Amino acid sequence: MMEYSELIYILSPIILVFTSLFVLMIDFFTSRKSIILFSALTGLVISAMVSILQFISFEANQSIFFDTLVFDKFYLFSAISLILITSAILLAFYDYIVNQISFRSEFISLLLLSLVGSLFVIMATDFITIYLSLELSSLPIIALIAFGRGKFSLEAAFKYLILASFSTGIFLTGVVYIYGVTGSLSLNNIILSEINPAIILGLVFLFIGLAFKLSIAPWHMWTPDTYQGSPMPIVTYLSTGSKVAGFALSIRIFSEIFSSNISFTNLIIFLSIISFASMTVGNLGAILQKDLKRLFAYSTVAHAGYMLVGIIALISTKSSGSTTLFYVVGYAVTNLSVFLSLQHIINLSKSTSIESLNGLFKSHPLVSIIFAFGILSLLGIPATVGFMGKVLVFSAAVNNGLIILAIAGVINSFISAYYYLGLLRNIFVSSEKFVQKGNSNNTYTLVAFISTILVLVLGVYPDLILSSIDNVIAGL
Amino acid sequence: MINYLVTITIFFPALTAIFLLLLKDKNKIVFTSIFSSVITFVFSLFLFLTYDKNLGGIQYIDHFKWIDSINIKSSYLVGIDGFSAPLVLLTGLLSLVACMASWRIEKRVKEYFIWILLLETSVLGVFTSLDLLLFFVFFEFELIPMYMLISIWGSGRKEYSATKFVIFTLAGGAFMLIAILALFSSASVTNLSMVSIPEIGILGIPELIAGQKLVIPASIIFIFFFIAFAVKLPLWPLHNWLPDAHTDAPTAVSIMLAGVLLKMAGYGLFRINLGFFQETLGFQIFDYTNLLVLLGTISIIYGAIVTLRQTDLKRLIAYSSISHMGYVLLGFSAMTNDQNYSYYSLNGSAMQMFTHGTITGLSFLTVGLIYDRTHTRDINKLGALTRKMPMVALFFMISGLASLGLPGFSGFVSEIMIFLGTYKIFPVYTIISAFGVVLAAAYILWMTQRALFGENKLKSDDKTYDFNSLKDASMFDLLPAFIITIPIILIGIWPNIFIDFFDLGIKEIIR
Numbered sequence: 001m002m003e004y005s006e007l008i009y010i011l012s013p014i015i016l017v018f019t020s021l022f023v024l025m026i027d028f029f030t031s032r033k034s035i036i037l038f039s040a041l042t043g044l045v046i047s048a049m050v051s052i053l054q055f056i057s058f059e060a061n062q063s064i065f066f067d068t069l070v071f072d073k074f075y076l077f078s079a080i081s082l083i084l085i086t087s088a089i090l091l092a093f094y095d096y097i098v099n100q101i102s103f104r105s106e107f108i109s110l111l112l113l114s115l116v117g118s119l120f121v122i123m124a125t126d127f128i129t130i131y132l133s134l135e136l137s138s139l140p141i142i143a144l145i146a147f148g149r150g151k152f153s154l155e156a157a158f159k160y161l162i163l164a165s166f167s168t169g170i171f172l173t174g175v176v177y178i179y180g181v182t183g184s185l186s187l188n189n190i191i192l193s194e195i196n197p198a199i200i201l202g203l204v205f206l207f208i209g210l211a212f213k214l215s216i217a218p219w220h221m222w223t224p225d226t227y228q229g230s231p232m233p234i235v236t237y238l239s240t241g242s243k244v245a246g247f248a249l250s251i252r253i254f255s256e257i258f259s260s261n262i263s264f265t266n267l268i269i270f271l272s273i274i275s276f277a278s279m280t281v282g283n284l285g286a287i288l289q290k291d292l293k294r295l296f297a298y299s300t301v302a303h304a305g306y307m308l309v310g311i312i313a314l315i316s317t318k319s320s321g322s323t324t325l326f327y328v329v330g331y332a333v334t335n336l337s338v339f340l341s342l343q344h345i346i347n348l349s350k351s352t353s354i355e356s357l358n359g360l361f362k363s364h365p366l367v368s369i370i371f372a373f374g375i376l377s378l379l380g381i382p383a384t385v386g387f388m389g390k391v392l393v394f395s396a397a398v399n400n401g402l403i404i405l406a407i408a409g410v411i412n413s414f415i416s417a418y419y420y421l422g423l424l425r426n427i428f429v430s431s432e433k434f435v436q437k438g439n440s441n442n443t444y445t446l447v448a449f450i451s452t453i454l455v456l457v458l459g460v461y462p463d464l465i466l467s468s469i470d471n472v473i474a475g476l
Numbered sequence: 477m478i479n480y481l482v483t484i485t486i487f488f489p490a491l492t493a494i495f496l497l498l499l500k501d502k503n504k505i506v507f508t509s510i511f512s513s514v515i516t517f518v519f520s521l522f523l524f525l526t527y528d529k530n531l532g533g534i535q536y537i538d539h540f541k542w543i544d545s546i547n548i549k550s551s552y553l554v555g556i557d558g559f560s561a562p563l564v565l566l567t568g569l570l571s572l573v574a575c576m577a578s579w580r581i582e583k584r585v586k587e588y589f590i591w592i593l594l595l596e597t598s599v600l601g602v603f604t605s606l607d608l609l610l611f612f613v614f615f616e617f618e619l620i621p622m623y624m625l626i627s628i629w630g631s632g633r634k635e636y637s638a639t640k641f642v643i644f645t646l647a648g649g650a651f652m653l654i655a656i657l658a659l660f661s662s663a664s665v666t667n668l669s670m671v672s673i674p675e676i677g678i679l680g681i682p683e684l685i686a687g688q689k690l691v692i693p694a695s696i697i698f699i700f701f702f703i704a705f706a707v708k709l710p711l712w713p714l715h716n717w718l719p720d721a722h723t724d725a726p727t728a729v730s731i732m733l734a735g736v737l738l739k740m741a742g743y744g745l746f747r748i749n750l751g752f753f754q755e756t757l758g759f760q761i762f763d764y765t766n767l768l769v770l771l772g773t774i775s776i777i778y779g780a781i782v783t784l785r786q787t788d789l790k791r792l793i794a795y796s797s798i799s800h801m802g803y804v805l806l807g808f809s810a811m812t813n814d815q816n817y818s819y820y821s822l823n824g825s826a827m828q829m830f831t832h833g834t835i836t837g838l839s840f841l842t843v844g845l846i847y848d849r850t851h852t853r854d855i856n857k858l859g860a861l862t863r864k865m866p867m868v869a870l871f872f873m874i875s876g877l878a879s880l881g882l883p884g885f886s887g888f889v890s891e892i893m894i895f896l897g898t899y900k901i902f903p904v905y906t907i908i909s910a911f912g913v914v915l916a917a918a919y920i921l922w923m924t925q926r927a928l929f930g931e932n933k934l935k936s937d938d939k940t941y942d943f944n945s946l947k948d949a950s951m952f953d954l955l956p957a958f959i960i961t962i963p964i965i966l967i968g969i970w971p972n973i974f975i976d977f978f979d980l981g982i983k984e985i986i987r
Contacts, residue, residue, distance in 0.1 A: 319546040319547065320547065322545065322546065322547065323547050376620065381616065381617065381619065381620055382612070382613035382614070382616045382617045383613065383617060387613070387616075388543075391548060391609070391653070391657070392545070392547050392548060394653065394654070394657055395547050395548045395657045395660060395661065396547050397657075398654070398657040398658050398660075398661045398691060399547065399657075399661040399691075401691070403654070403658065403691070403692055406654055406657060407650075407654050410650035410651075410653050410654055411647075411650055413646075413650070414643065414646035414647050414649070414650050417642055417643060417646050418639070418643065421623065421639055421642060424623070425627060425635055425639075428624060428627075428628060429624075429627045429628050429635060461542070462543055462545075463541070463542065463543055463544055463545070466543065466544075466545045467544065467545065469545075470545055470546050
């Protein structure tokens with residue numbers, strides 16, 4: 001039986017939906033730009049507070065709405081991260097949204113709706129619900145990409161549209177196979193007690209559908225083009241919020257389905273090859289790039305490969321899920337600081353080419369240092385969260401006998417040193433003078449600075465969230 | 477015993493680096509950095525002198541919980557034992573010398589000293605951390621300061637050399653990380669402590685993996701660790717990065733690189749490769765001694781032969797480092813189950829790390845002084861420098877003679893100990909390696925003869941420098957050279973001060 005009291009469990013998405021509608025409406029009544037942003041941020045903060053309160057006073061897992069959603073610590077943890085990341089993006093890109101987006105209330109409202117979709121993605125335990133919420137989270141993104149004013153915006157949006165619908169189709173095909181064999185759409189009822197080829201096939205389709213969204217190679221083709229053509233707030237959201245939601249969903253699906261004691265050797269080998277391909281394609285692709293946005297797009301592909309390592313380990317032991325969750329949260333925090341400082345730099349130089357970074361440190365030391373910490377974290381240098389994430393993910397891999405995959409991952413991360421250090425060289429070493437063509441707002445640096453502090457704190461003392469992440473995964 | 481003294485020693489340079497951010501005046505920055513390195517040196521000297529040799533074991537332990545997850549457990553565990561105490565002292569000493577040698581730096585002074593101090597922190601961390609993951613963190617962290625120092629303040633193809641250095645070391649580090657994770661994933665390993673500390677109830681990896689089955693065969697884990705340290709040592713054929721990094725690095729960085737960074741690898745070989753793999757199942761380090769001694773001998777002879785051909789002073793010393801670090805491996809590989817012989821060679825090997833650190837530090841320091849004045853390191857353009865700068869030449873001679881193993885200097889002590897120990901076990905290899913000493917005499921004497929004595933070979937139309945207006949180094953320039961000469965001569969005549977320590981440390985590593 002559904003009761004109205006169950007609504008309390010989805011209070012934060014509800015608040016966000018109302019905020020989204022309120023933002024749309026208030027545009028008719030006021031011309032003051034700050035009110036729109038202020039109300040959006042208020043909604044986000046309230047829903048974050050609600051989630052935090054729910055997290056603190058959490059008692060037991062609740063299956064709600066006819067077992068289509070589940071309310072657990074895993075959802076709350078991911079939701080808090082997602083809402084905070086989105087608030088940080090909105091806060092930092094305030095200036096950008098006000099000045100460079102023509103339909104700003106629609107922009108914010110769509111972003112909030114996509115966030116709501118992502119929250120339901122994490123909660124969902126039923127394939128139909130998962131499908132609906134995935135659509136809710138990705139459809140607004142298509143429109144948001146098209147908001148960009150660059151010449152590549154429409155191309156980027158169209159590519160994303162085609163591939164998103166295509167991937168949804170593949171995802172649904174996988175669901176059909178699984179439904180055909182097990183007769184159930186609910187994750188709770190699907191427990192693989194034997195290796196059934198149809199189920200494996202279904203899982204592979206399901207995974208490919210997700211892989212599009214997570215930009216895992218070889219389904220990453222849209223990523224560089226979309227990153228290049230999208231407005232920066234959306235690029236940031238795609239590489240932080242979207243990643244958290246997508247990997248959280250993968251963690252839930254993989255840890256629910258594989259709760260039996262059979263070894264899925266073939267599936268593990270398949271996923272390992274995909275993961276290796278993703279790291280390698282991402283890193284080698286990034287070496288060739290001359291455009292900063294494209295470079296970080298390829299770096300995203302490589303990092304998706306690293307995160308997949310943790311997901312593969314999850315098939316064998318459930319507790320490995322905490323490594324991926326830590327990695328993806330750490331990666332989101334890192335990328336937040338990278339993209340925010342990147343936007344600051346782009347505002348200054350009016351260019352996205354790598355050469356435009358030359359000599360940045362001499363004229364803008366603060367943003368250079370913040371950017372450099374982000375890059376070092378992506379590279380996985382000790383004392384940053386990126387390093388801890390890699391150590392955890394690879395330790396989960398070795399723990400589950402995936403030593404070759406771990407070696408491949410570690411070798412890949414030193415290949416990535418080549419292009420990450422190349423960026424540092426441009427910023428710190430180059431003797432050329434930085435060409436400043438525009439001005440920028442300090443909000444980018446401020447928010448990036450806060451996330452850089454998080455990068456360092458979590459890198460030096462990961463136990464700060466790691467123990468609660470272990471807790472959260474144990475409660476799945 | 478004073479609590480947290482090791483932690484303070486490690487992080488004092490890093491805290492100074494943060495404090496430097498607040499300073500603006502160049503002189504204040506230089507003064508603060510030198511003052512900080514003096515304090516750190518005093519700390520390290522204090523640790524060295526107050527280490528209780530009668531008690532032995534690990535002392536000055538600081539232990540906190542650090543990461544406590546299902547997937548990895550690690551703690552902040554630092555302390556010193558007989559093996560690491562001299563190396564901590566060496567780091568304190570050479571960092572002091574490096575800071576003092578940098579006082580003339582003009583370009584981006586503040587950043588320069590920040591990186592030097594961070595480098596010191598990370599090296600001190602490597603020598604004192606007793607937790608494997610913590611060790612790895614410090615071992616890798618050193619890359620960023622080194623990359624910046626070489627690529628910004630270097631000369632020549634500095635960016636190329638810096639990138640090469642980082643890529644080589646990261647590749648080695650990649651193998652080490654896998655080895656660490658493989659160790660941790662083994663069922664019997666519950667914590668990552670590198671040694672057993674009975675006082676606080678910690679069982680170290682050597683005990684935990686003794687006779688146990690590991691996730692991957694112990695021999696592979698051994699090789700992974702070995703590759704990481706072979707890159708850093710550097711060992712033929714992985715030595716390629718060293719000459720470039722040395723040649724293009726600024727003086728102080730060369731001192732740090734040759735003096736202490738290479739020793740991190742030797743330290744790792746002793747602490748990890750020797751410490752862990754004596755009682756492992758199916759494979760012991762003793763099975764590989766033939767391979768190790770072969771690699772060591774090749775490094776000695778190859779390094780020495782290549783050194784003979786060098787005309788750039790810095791490159792010459794860099795290649796001689798490869799040869800001299802080969803002795804470390806030669807002495808290291810003579811460990812056997814029969815402990816009477818191996819103590820000689822292992823002690824000699826550890827001593828070689830210390831003495832090579834001081835001797836090469838002095839060499840790079842004096843080459844730096846010569847380069848500052850003549851703007852060239854090409855032997856074909858130097859000559860007769862004794863006439864114009866006698867003091868610099870004197871110190872250069874001291875470093876050269878100590879390096880070729882003249883009795884009375886520290887190099888002799890360590891080399892004779894290594895040969896004494898290895899001769900009984902690997903007579904052929906020892907005889908071959910002894911030719912390395914002959915070659916060393918050849919290249920050192922040839923270099924000093926051409927660069928310091930004879931006639932000046934600068935052509936009259938070459939405007940690199942003006943021979944007649946050359947001046948000797950000032951007192952302040954010579955002070956670090958003087959400081960670093962003290963241990964070279966002290967060990968030469970009274971080696972026991974360090975042998976006692978290394979002996980104590982090695983007896984605990986060999987069980």
